[in-house]
Amino acid sequence: xxxxxxxxxxxxxxxxxxxxxxxxxxxxxxxxxxxxxxxxxxxxxxxxxxxxxxxxxxxxxxxxxxxxxxxxxxxxxxxxxxxxxxxxxxxxxxxxxxxxxxxxxxxxxxxxxxxxxxxxxxxxxxxxxxxxxxxxxxxxxxxxxxxxxxxxxxxxxxxxxxxxxxxxxxxxxxxxxxxxxxxxxxxxxxxxxxxxxxxxxxxxxxxxxxxxxxxxxxxxxxxxxxxxxxxxxxxxxxxxxxxxxx
Numbered sequence: 651x652x653x654x655x656x657x658x659x660x661x662x663x664x665x666x667x668x669x670x671x672x673x674x675x676x677x678x679x680x681x682x683x684x685x686x687x688x689x690x691x692x693x694x695x696x697x698x699x700x701x702x703x704x705x706x707x708x709x710x711x712x713x714x715x716x717x718x719x720x721x722x723x724x725x726x727x728x729x730x731x732x733x734x735x736x737x738x739x740x741x742x743x744x745x746x747x748x749x750x751x752x753x754x755x756x757x758x759x760x761x762x763x764x765x766x767x768x769x770x771x772x773x774x775x776x777x778x779x780x781x782x783x784x785x786x787x788x789x790x791x792x793x794x795x796x797x798x799x800x801x802x803x804x805x806x807x808x809x810x811x812x813x814x815x816x817x818x819x820x821x822x823x824x825x826x827x828x829x830x831x832x833x834x835x836x837x838x839x840x841x842x843x844x845x846x847x848x849x850x851x852x853x854x855x856x857x858x859x860x861x862x863x864x865x866x867x868x869x870x871x872x873x874x875x876x877x878x879x880x881x882x883x884x885x886x887x888x889x890x891x892x893x894x895x896x
Contacts, residue, residue, distance in 0.1 A: 724738075731868065733846050733848060743875065747882060757889070757892065757893065766892065769888060778802070778805075779835070779877060780803070783838065785797065786858075786870045787838060790855045801831055851866060852867070853867045854866055
């Protein structure tokens with residue numbers, strides 16, 4: 651006989667002050683008569699599909715999106731669907747990241763290596779973006795047989811997806827080394843976008859995580875752009891925390 655669906659868990663009168671939920675699914679969770687003063691939610695996928703987040707009956711997802719676009723000039727261009735739009739989107743990202751790097755380097759020595767609450771440091775974030783470029787441009791779009799640079803910073807799920815994490819064997823590069831490789835990858839994206847055509851954007855590509863389900867070149871390039879904006883937000887958030895401490 652099929653299993654009976656489990657009843658939703660219910661918490662009444664519980665004190666979850668200061669609790670931290672990481673990598674958890676709270677989709678469809680309902681909170682009634684709750685004290686959320688000072689609560690913080692970081693949901694990178696909040697705006698995917700038709701996702702909603704109701705607060706006192708108001709869907710705040712569009713408001714969050716609009717505020718992030720205001721805080722990060724050029725972020726709205728991440729939805730670009732043509733070559734000129736993608737080029738403008740990348741130019742905006744280069745400007746935004748240049749400002750973030752300048753800010754980090756202007757803070758106390760060692761700031762780029764500081765982890766906030768177990769999150770990636772600023773340097774590790776740049777290394778992850780190297781990996782993202784290698785995955786979606788060098789691997790998926792260009793089809794290079796060995797796309798990854800050894801300083802790349804993979805997600806924990808990388809090995810779980812059947813990939814070999816040993817390719818990322820340069821685990822403690824200097825800040826100068828990180829900046830060098832990062833600059834090379836940024837230039838690669840810029841060069842590719844300089845010549846990409848509307849027809850190129852429609853070409854299906856073999857995706858690294860699900861080879862049986864190809865994605866268009868446009869989808870791959872948009873993934874790079876999305877990764878860049880989300881991790882810029884994370885990096886600026888943590889720099890704010892470090893700044894407040896000093």
